[in-house]
Amino acid sequence: MVKAEFLHHVGVNYLFAPWISWLLLLQCSPWVDQKTGVYLSLWWTLVVPVVALDLKIYGQWFTTKGTKYNLTAVANPTSQMSVIGNLVGSTAAARMGWSETAMILFSLGMVHYLVLFVTLYQRLSGSDKLPAMLRPVFFLFFAAPGVASLAWGSISGKFDTTAKMLFFLSVFLFMSLVCRPLLFKKAMRRFNVTWWAYSFPITVLAIAATEYAEEVKGKIADVLMLILASMSMLVTFSLVILTLFNSKMLLPDNDPFFSSSAVTPVPHHLPTIVTRTTPLDIRRNY
Incomplete structure (x- = not known):
């Protein structure tokens, strides 16, 4: 299963998800000091796994011959998850004082984000291969600049002009997607685990809005912060409730792992005994 995802052009990007989650947990952990x-x-x-996946994905984009792994194909x-992985790692490095390492990861993520953003903006053939069920991942469009604004704020020590520019880009992309609900119509017909793709980008945008409000100290910034924070809480709470009511989607009854472990396989070397029922046997049963 892991090998299949590793070789799939969409599935390979989800391999960044656990490392991103653990890096975020590491940053907010109250038990681990950032200087230890x-x-x-x-x-x-x-x-290290994030960088290893970067070498695999980014290397294929500009070194592999043919059209199978070209960026346009x-x-x-979901390709933006690789960018988010680098930016989250950059934020974690900046918080422990490794500014140069943080700059390396930030540069690596942003350079490839620019290339990826332009490619996706042109709506080439690769973007059409995403199933309608996975359209909630379009919210990653504004998650990447939102995480970038937080990463740059950690590197520079304040939410300066560069961080504000990235935050404004994130807000603009968010508004662009919100104004196009028909894009998500097919994906919203029935609850799916992919709906959780809404929560992380909105939460990141709310955190960036909080940093912006603390830096600007204006009423408009405070209102924007409250709106985005409320949306983040509402979306996350709704997804938790929907997931509880649809928990069978996470562990279905026909899961191949559990079904295969519950049934004892019959050895192939044993002979198969075939019995035939005759009319005389039927009369005896009655």
């Missing part, structure tokens, strides 16, 4: 060796060890453990909204 434990934090450093965990950071290396989580960042495989680019889709």
Whole structure:
């Protein structure tokens, strides 16, 4: 299963998800100080797989011959998860004082984000390969610049002009998607696990709005922060409730793993005994 996702142009991007989640948990953990060796060890453990996946994906984009792994053929909204992985790692590095390492990861993520963003903006063939069920991942369009604004704020020490520009880009892309509800019509007909793709981008945008409001200290910024924070809480709470009522989608009864483990396989080397029922046997049963 992992090999199949690793070779799939959409599935390979989801391999960044666990490392991104653990890096975020590492940053907000109250038990691990950011200046200790434990934090450093965990950071290396989580960042190395991200960089390894970068080498695999980014290397294929400009070194592989043919059209199978060209960026124009495989680019889709989930490809931005590789960018988010680098930016989250950059934020974690900046918080422990490794500014140069944070700049390396930030540069790596942003350069490829620009290339990826332009490719997706042109709506080439790769973006059309995404199933309608996965259209909630279009929200990753504004998640990447939102995470970038937070990463740059951690590197520079304040939410400066560059961070504000990235935040404004994130808000603009968010409004562009919100104004096009028909894009998500097919994906919203029935609850699916992919709906969780709405929560992370909105939460990131709300956090960036909080940083912006603290820097600007204006009424409009405060209102924007409250609106986005309320949306984040509402979306997350709604998804939790919907997931609880549709928990069978996470662990279905016909899951191949559980079904295969519950049934004892019959050895193939044993002979098969075939019995035939005759009319005389039927009369005896009656």
